Amino acid sequence: MKNNLSIAIKAAIEAGVEILKVYETNFKVEVKGDDSPLTQADKNANDIINRYLQPTEIPIISEENKQLNYEQRKDWKQCWVVDPLDGTKEFIKRNGEFTVNIALVKNGSPVLGVIYVPVTKTIYFTAEDANSSKKLVLDSEKIAIDEIFNKAITIKPELDSDVIKIVGSRSHLNEDTKNFINEIENSTSVEEGKNKIEIVSKGSSLKFCLVAEGLANIYPRFAPTMEWDTAAGDAICRAVGLKVIDQATGKPLAYNKSNLLNNYFLVRS
Structure with missing residues (x-):
């Protein structure tokens, strides 16, 4: 799990770097068949994530990949589920509230999750045992994976409020x-x-x-x-x-x- 988590984190951060390169340009917006928007950032991020995940030999479900029919997927024990640019509408609005999402699903349940926010360099991820989740604001996208694991803080859903x-x-x-x-x-x-x-x-x-x-x-x-x-x-x-x-x-x-x-x-x- 730690190896897969490391791969997913690296993929998310590098995809985020590519997304920001497009974000800073006068990019074009396409409209897909379902009327959802698509930009070059979606495509570039997807290419990077596929490059990282394919060597794991775990099949990938991604918004920007060709979708396989259920007959081809139904016997999968595990798979990656990816949104290379979640919040394309937010990306187009340039409000910074878009993310890279990578999850590993086993027997229908998500057991590993990584969410990266390129604009703020904030990463959220599950611990390798899936019994806690972490958060870290990166000083640099070139940070070593061990430093991410060592510096990330545990997050908890605790609210003391009226x-x-x-x-x-x-x-x-x-x-x-x-x-x-x-x-x-x-x-x-x-x-x-x-x-x-x-x-x-x-x-x-x-x-x-x-x-x-x-x-x-x-x-x-x-x-x-x-x-x-x-x-x-x-x-x-x-x-x-x-x-x-x-x-x-x-x-x-x-x-x-x-x-x-x-x-x-x-x-x-």
Whole structure:
């Protein structure tokens, strides 16, 4: 696991470097068949990540790779799940809230996760035993992997506040999410004095990180996501003891499904 984690961290950081090279230019935006945006940064990052992960001989599911049908994937015991540039809309807006996501999935569950934020040089990752998650702001993208492991601090989802902080997307605070927030505000199960709600807005997989490091309590995602959007953040949250629950099944989100589209889900303790 440590070797795979090291590879994923190196891949994420190098992909981040390439993303920033494009970020600093007057880049063009394409529109894919599903109406989602695509830039040269997505493509360059994907090429780098594939180059790092392919020698592991573990199959790769990436947003920017050709998707294999389920008959070809169904017997995989493990696979990488990758979003080379999560938050392309945030990238286009130039607000810095975009990430590189790399996860290792075993038997449908994410056991390793890496999220890298190129603009702030911040990296989040699961420990090699998947029983904790770490965070480090890099001094340089050329930092040695051992230095990352030695310097990274453990994050915990501990909040001591009278305010319930709910993570909302900058682009996806839809009617279902608003109804969920209203239910919490009106719930009799909320302790007296603790039903004040605050919306914490972030883009990309940073929403998972907010809950994992105790900067928010709950992340409801009642809008479409794909497995590559969530796998790395899911792994990081599970490693700190949070639950990432599929709202259709009542079970943890599953990966390498026949349909790579996620159901609505909820992240909380």
